[in-house]
Amino acid sequence: MKxxxxxxxxxxxxxxxLKEQGPVVETEFPAPVRKIASQATPPTPKxxxxxxxxxxxxxxxxxxxxxxxxxxxxxxxxxxxxxxxKLTRGHVFISNVGAIPKExxxxxxxxxLYQDSVFVFVRSNGDKALLPVAYSPSTGxxxxxxSILHVxxxxxxxxxxxxxxxxxxxxxxxxxxxxxxxxxxxxVLEVYSxxxxxxxxxxxxxxxxxxxxx
Amino acid sequence: MRIGFFIVMFLAFGCVKDEGNITxxxxxxxxxxxxxxxxxxxxxxxGTEDPLATYAWxxxxxxxxxxxxxxxxxxxxxxxKTVHSSLNIKGKNVRIAVSDTGVDxxxxxxxxxxxxxxxxxxxxxxPSRWAGASPxxxxxxxxxxxxxxxxxxxxxxxxxxxxxAPSAKFAGFRYIFEYSSSETDASMLARELDQMxxxxxxxxxxYGYSGTDFINVDPKIFTQLEYGATTQRSGKGSIYVQSAGxxxxxxxxxxSGPAISCEMKVSGNSNSSEDQASPHKILVGAVNAxxxxxxxxxxxxxxxxxxxxGEFGIDEPAMITTDIAGCSSGDSYRNYNYSYFNFGSHAxxxxxxxxxxxxxxxxxxxxxxxxxxxxLEANPNLNWREIKHILALTSDxxxxxxxxxxxxxxxxxxxxxxxxxxxxxxxxxxFYFSNWYGFGRVNALRAVQTAQAFATNSLGTYExxxxxxxxxxxxxxxxxxxxxxxxxxxxxxxxxxxxxxxNFLIEAIQIQITTNxxxxxxxxxxxxxxxxxxxxxxxTNSNIYSLGLNANTLLLSNAFYGERSxxxxxxxxxDGSSAITTKDDGTITGTGSLLNWKILVHGHxxxxxxxxxxxxxxxxxxxxxxxxxxxxxxxxxxxISKSNLNRYEVAVGTTPGGSDTxxxxxxxxxxxxxxxxxxxxxxxxxxxxxxxxxxxxxxSSTVQVKSWVPDY
Numbered sequence: 001m002k003x004x005x006x007x008x009x010x011x012x013x014x015x016x017x018l019k020e021q022g023p024v025v026e027t028e029f030p031a032p033v034r035k036i037a038s039q040a041t042p043p044t045p046k047x048x049x050x051x052x053x054x055x056x057x058x059x060x061x062x063x064x065x066x067x068x069x070x071x072x073x074x075x076x077x078x079x080x081x082x083x084x085x086k087l088t089r090g091h092v093f094i095s096n097v098g099a100i101p102k103e104x105x106x107x108x109x110x111x112x113l114y115q116d117s118v119f120v121f122v123r124s125n126g127d128k129a130l131l132p133v134a135y136s137p138s139t140g141x142x143x144x145x146x147s148i149l150h151v152x153x154x155x156x157x158x159x160x161x162x163x164x165x166x167x168x169x170x171x172x173x174x175x176x177x178x179x180x181x182x183x184x185x186x187x188v189l190e191v192y193s194x195x196x197x198x199x200x201x202x203x204x205x206x207x208x209x210x211x212x213x214x
Numbered sequence: 215m216r217i218g219f220f221i222v223m224f225l226a227f228g229c230v231k232d233e234g235n236i237t238x239x240x241x242x243x244x245x246x247x248x249x250x251x252x253x254x255x256x257x258x259x260x261g262t263e264d265p266l267a268t269y270a271w272x273x274x275x276x277x278x279x280x281x282x283x284x285x286x287x288x289x290x291x292x293x294x295k296t297v298h299s300s301l302n303i304k305g306k307n308v309r310i311a312v313s314d315t316g317v318d319x320x321x322x323x324x325x326x327x328x329x330x331x332x333x334x335x336x337x338x339x340x341p342s343r344w345a346g347a348s349p350x351x352x353x354x355x356x357x358x359x360x361x362x363x364x365x366x367x368x369x370x371x372x373x374x375x376x377x378x379a380p381s382a383k384f385a386g387f388r389y390i391f392e393y394s395s396s397e398t399d400a401s402m403l404a405r406e407l408d409q410m411x412x413x414x415x416x417x418x419x420x421y422g423y424s425g426t427d428f429i430n431v432d433p434k435i436f437t438q439l440e441y442g443a444t445t446q447r448s449g450k451g452s453i454y455v456q457s458a459g460x461x462x463x464x465x466x467x468x469x470s471g472p473a474i475s476c477e478m479k480v481s482g483n484s485n486s487s488e489d490q491a492s493p494h495k496i497l498v499g500a501v502n503a504x505x506x507x508x509x510x511x512x513x514x515x516x517x518x519x520x521x522x523x524g525e526f527g528i529d530e531p532a533m534i535t536t537d538i539a540g541c542s543s544g545d546s547y548r549n550y551n552y553s554y555f556n557f558g559s560h561a562x563x564x565x566x567x568x569x570x571x572x573x574x575x576x577x578x579x580x581x582x583x584x585x586x587x588x589x590l591e592a593n594p595n596l597n598w599r600e601i602k603h604i605l606a607l608t609s610d611x612x613x614x615x616x617x618x619x620x621x622x623x624x625x626x627x628x629x630x631x632x633x634x635x636x637x638x639x640x641x642x643x644x645f646y647f648s649n650w651y652g653f654g655r656v657n658a659l660r661a662v663q664t665a666q667a668f669a670t671n672s673l674g675t676y677e678x679x680x681x682x683x684x685x686x687x688x689x690x691x692x693x694x695x696x697x698x699x700x701x702x703x704x705x706x707x708x709x710x711x712x713x714x715x716x717n718f719l720i721e722a723i724q725i726q727i728t729t730n731x732x733x734x735x736x737x738x739x740x741x742x743x744x745x746x747x748x749x750x751x752x753x754t755n756s757n758i759y760s761l762g763l764n765a766n767t768l769l770l771s772n773a774f775y776g777e778r779s780x781x782x783x784x785x786x787x788x789d790g791s792s793a794i795t796t797k798d799d800g801t802i803t804g805t806g807s808l809l810n811w812k813i814l815v816h817g818h819x820x821x822x823x824x825x826x827x828x829x830x831x832x833x834x835x836x837x838x839x840x841x842x843x844x845x846x847x848x849x850x851x852x853x854i855s856k857s858n859l860n861r862y863e864v865a866v867g868t869t870p871g872g873s874d875t876x877x878x879x880x881x882x883x884x885x886x887x888x889x890x891x892x893x894x895x896x897x898x899x900x901x902x903x904x905x906x907x908x909x910x911x912x913x914s915s916t917v918q919v920k921s922w923v924p925d926y
Contacts, residue, residue, distance in 0.1 A: 088403075090430030090765065138764060139427050148401040152434070171341045171404040175411055175441030176434040180404045205403055205432075211421040213315055213357035213390050214457045214576050 070140030071114045079135055085192065086203045091134040091143065093204070097121055098130025099144035114142050117209075131185045134206045143206035147185040149192055152201040154179035162200065167191070261370025265562055269570075270375050270534040271503045272364075272522035272581060280524075280531035281555040281570040286503025290612070292521060292581065293659040294378055297588055298369070303662055305379025305587035307594070310365055311414040312580075314358030314421065316351035317386030318538045321359060321567065323367045323374040332385035332412070336405045344408060349386035353543035358386060360545065360572040361420045363536030364580035365587070374568055375534050378584025378658070381591075385414070390421050407438045413446065415590055416453045418583040420576035422490065425461025425482035425512055427759050428734070428767065431489045439494040443598045444676075451598030453590075454495045455583045457575035458484045459512030463624050466759070479625045480735075480757045484514025491516055491770035493722035493816050496586075496602060499651060500524070500578040503531040505612050507650040511575055513635075515749045515771035517652035518602060519609045521585070523578035527553055527571035534570050535577075541566035585658045589665040596665060599673055599721065606775055608661045609654030611646040614638050621650075627755035629790045632705035635750050642745035643776025649750065652772065674818030679716045679779075681831055681851070689726065689812040690831050691783075698808045700731060700789045707740075707788035708808060713870060714744070715829040715918040717780035718817030725751065725785070725813050726766040731806030734763040738788040741771060744781025749773035754790030766812070779815040780916050782870070827907040828853040829915040830862065830886075835903075835922055844894070846903070848920060849887040853907045859883055860910045864903065866890060870919045871904050878906075895924045 078096070085093035099119045100109065109130070110122040121142045124130060131144040148170050151162055159179050163169055171180040183191040188204070195202040267273055271280050275291035297303050309329065316335065319328050335347035351358060362384060369380030389409050410417065423429040443451035461482025484490045490497055497516050500508035500523025507513075508523050524532040538544030541558040546566040555563055555570045562568075586601055596604070614637070623634045638648045647653060681688040691712050698708045723741065731737060735757040742748045751769040752758075785808075793805045832851040853859060861880045865873035875895070881888055895901060900923050907915040 088430075089432055136430075138430065139759065144399075146401055147399050148404065150401075150403065150434075170401065171408070173404070173407040173411070173434070173438060175445070176407050176438040178403075178407065178434050178437075180401055185399055205401055207399060208402065210390055210392075210402065211423055213420055214422045214425075214460050214574055 071135070071142060075113055076135070076137075076140070081135070085189075086201075087134050087145075088204070088206045088208075090138055091136050091206055093145075094133050094135045094142070096124050097133045097135075097142065098124045098127065099133050099142070100130055104129065116141070119144055128186060132189055134204070141208075143208050145185070145188060146205045146207050147183045147188050148180050148205060149183060149188055149195070150203045150205060151179040151181060151195060152203055153177050158200070162195070165198070167195070262372035264369060264371065264374055264376045266375040266534050266568060267369075269562075271531050272524070272533060272577075273376070273378075275503060278531075280503070280527070280534055281553060282525075282527050282531045283529045284531075286531050287505055290501075290503060290505030292378075292585065292655065293657050294585070294588075297658050297662050298380070301592075301659075301662060303588050303591050304369060305366065305377075305382030305584065306591050308379060308382045308416065308587040308590045309414045310379075310382055310384040310416045310418060310583060310587060311387055311409070311412060312358060312362045312365065312384050312418045313387035313389040313409045314361050314418070315355035315390045316349040316358050316388030317362045318359040318536070318544075319348070319350060319386055321363075321536055321539050323371070323536050323567070324359070324362055326368050326371075327366045327377075327380075327383055329383050329385040333387070334385070334409065335388040336409065337388055337391055339400055341404060341408065344405075347388075349388040351388060351538065352391075353538070355388075355391065356538045356544040356546075356569070357390070357420065357576065358388070359538050360533075360535045360569060361418060361576060361580045362386060363568075364533065364572075364577060365418060365584045367536055374536060378581055379587035379591075382584070382587040403432050403434065406435060410435075410438045410442050410454070411446070414452055415447055416455060416583050416586050417442075418580055419454065419456040419495075420574075420579045422457060422459050423487045425459045425464050425486060425758075426466050426478075426480045427486065428763070429487040429489070430765070430767075431487075435489055436492055436494075439492050443494040447597075449597075450595065453583075453586050453598055453601050455579050455586065456490060456495045456497055457579040458490065458497050458499045458514060458517055459487075460500075460510040460574045460576075461512045462507075462510050478757050478759070479627075480759075481624050481627075481753065481755070482512040483752055483756055483758065484512050484516045485751055485769045486756075486758045488768045490514070491724060491768045493724070493770065493772075494598070496582060496605070497652070498575060498579045498582045500573075500575045501612065501651070501655050505655070507613065508573070508575075508578075510573075511578075511650070513649040513753075515649050515751045515769070515773055517649065518772060519582060519605050519652040519654060519656050520650070521578040521581035521656050523575055523581075524573045526573055532571050532573040533577045534568060535572050537567060537569040537572075539565065539567045545569045545571060582656055585656050585661055588658055588662050592662045592665040593668060593670070595670045596668065597670065599676060600668060600670060602721075603673060604661055604664045604668060605656060606645060606653040608657050608664050609652070610657050611638060611648065611654040612651065614646070623753075623755060625755075627790065629703065629705055629754055629788070632754070632788065632790070635753055639747060639749070639773060641747040641774055641777055642743070645775050647749075647773040647775070649773075653775075674719070674820070676721070676816070676818055677718065679714065679718070679813075679815045689814050691814070692812045693810055695810060696808060698787075700729070700737070700787050700806060700808060702789050702793045702805060703791055705788060707738075707786045709784055709786045710808065710811065711782045711784045712811070712813055713782055713919045714779050714813065714815060715916050716815060717778055717819070717823055717916045718815050719820055720774045720777050720779050720815060720817045722816040723749075723771045723774050723779075723813065724816070725769050725771075725811055727763050727769065727785075727808070728766055728810040729763045729787070729806050729808050731763065731789075731804065733791075733804030734806075735759065736789045736791040736804045737763070738786075738790065739769060740786040740788065742784040742786070743774045743777055744779070744783065745774075745777050747774055747777060754788055766810075779817060783813055785811055825909070825911065826913045827859055827909045827915045829918050830905050830907060831918070833903075833905055833918040833920045835920050845889050845891045846893070846922065847887065847889045848903055848905075850905055850918065852886060853915065858909045858911075860908050860912075863906050863908055863914075864888060864890065866893060866901060866903050868899070868901060870902050870921075871917045872902060873904070875901060880908075897924055899923065 170182040366377040369376035446452040499520035500511040546556040738754040866876040
């Protein structure tokens, strides 16, 4: 047994000695004391296998097939992007598309360009019921814009100034220095312009799904 | 040096310190299996034994099956039993926020440990209603009750199992809920910021975004995290613990019609979601009862540690924990078809108050949150960095086999002459790191013992390599505009490098990357430190959905922990697929170039470096000067502090920091634009201009370097 131990040990040392070619640097953190688990552990089959993953045949928590909800590239080519609006990171404002909750959609509003579980998205046609929309080029998804917009770098003095101007505070985060302002989805762009014109660092937010338990 | 290396290797392999005793590794399997649980464990206090605790392999793995079809492997656990029984440490006086689907706060095994006035419910639209509201979940939202039980179910009360920190107190946040037609307008940002704030020691986040997408998040999330980690807990910082994800093998369908099948097989990565790329979070992977990475656990260079999350509870053990009480709600009811333990007729679970089916990295994060609570009882003065440091020092690098260390693509999408990834790497500071395990599976006993003895405030001042002027939040080390074509289906990839002049002891590395690649799901991102350690921040052919790593996409690696940051950092981008493949609605073209990348070092200066002034920043050369042969012009920004600054010095050489072409000379402190004169340079040869700061005591900073190639 001891013989095999030293044989394994020697092979391991030779292997790593050959692998370790990088320069040795001074270790100034408290030196890690390591317990290395069994070297004889067999390889994990799942990582070598190209067949179906275990969770497909054993779990009540099977992965549900996610149908990719994305705008077709051809449709996206016609989007009129307006970069003058600052938005949730990774999104651009689209001026020729509007959103409406599914239950309020009528066919007279036009052809559905895209839909998710809550909203449908159609060409803007001047209908005031349609909500402003943003597009994520990286995920190919459309999202309506929230009526709650944000003032960045909002110190307490900025917060007081904004409130003093008559804007309605929704939430204030002293840690993030973020002041959230309540508006309505039909007036949010006007409020955005108003705040921007007054010199505040204002930003729109998209309505999108929550994080999920994993 | 070689002798020293062998000594280190012998210490690592042949003679290790285990729970206070010097022992040799155990090469025997020592496995027992068979019964679901079996023997009773001794009482750790004056209370009554928890009847399900003996079945819970994550508390003590004796090879029990935990009501599944097979047993685990004895000894493959987190060594928490001794912490409870011998050290009598159970998380007392530690406050935890469980931000999840809400909690059954009336559950008999939980209610006594809740902070009853500090729950929150974010279902409400108006922020004024969030705090203090009942977090009671809907019937189907059992997730938060299960995670809460893993952390802080009451111990030795004669019912159920027990938490890792059975004396800790927790508040339940109902933060995760269905996106439905009832909510057509809200601020997720305000909710997310709010559930990161408050007077809690630990925040447990067993949630994430879809593992199949690249997700951008608002930068304010990082601002709030840093605020929480540096100001909450009276400046010691709250500890944010988050699950890595369950998307190691995942898939989705790009086609909407049932007649067409274009299934996309995905291999998830923790770095696909920017909110997981923060050094202020402890990202957790899952391991099973055999001591291996759970089949679903999302790997990534952002992981810090791993912890029990189990498999699925049918064929192999999952986790035993609390469920929404009663047989008409919760996981135990909804999933009754899958396990007799959850029917409601099992003698140990007659009222369906517990489940044996909970799993995922959602389980692993609460285990770590519980361990952190034990560490904080042992030493309440530990700050957030010290908690991370102790976890890195004391976790067990399981599943380590140096002779079989390479990993193939989980779906078989391998690239010729290319290793998909390595299971473990050993960095130049001596830390073992794995994208599947982080620094290893947490070892509660060693973590608590180390915490008890740890000298707080010994890690130095936390710093980042941000600009000082003119934009304080701008990353300093930036490739600038580049355009390097990424070759298709080529293991050699394309490489670039950035010089880092700060000589920090690294605590984390973040990069931002911009490409115009049309299918970044093809791409691997390798980063190599000046010490030669390589980390893969993304893996080839992940098929993570995106139209581009196209806007400073943020990635995190912890693989370089403890190394020095000074020197060249190399990035390599490898495209694992041919240019045109059948992926998206038939075909997709996956080509593009690396356009820009940046690197941000998080760390601290070693005590011997504190006497040295900071290096200059923003060293640059006007584009018109790149052909200069005799008198190139450079500019730079001042050091952070000039109070003890004596002068700047400049040299030119044929190596970084070299002075073989023009020796070091002083340029004073008044000017930050300089023209080097009197040079005689060769055509098409690379030259390096080096600038350093020198203090009044004569200490020199590390050098900043700019290279150029004269073009006659």
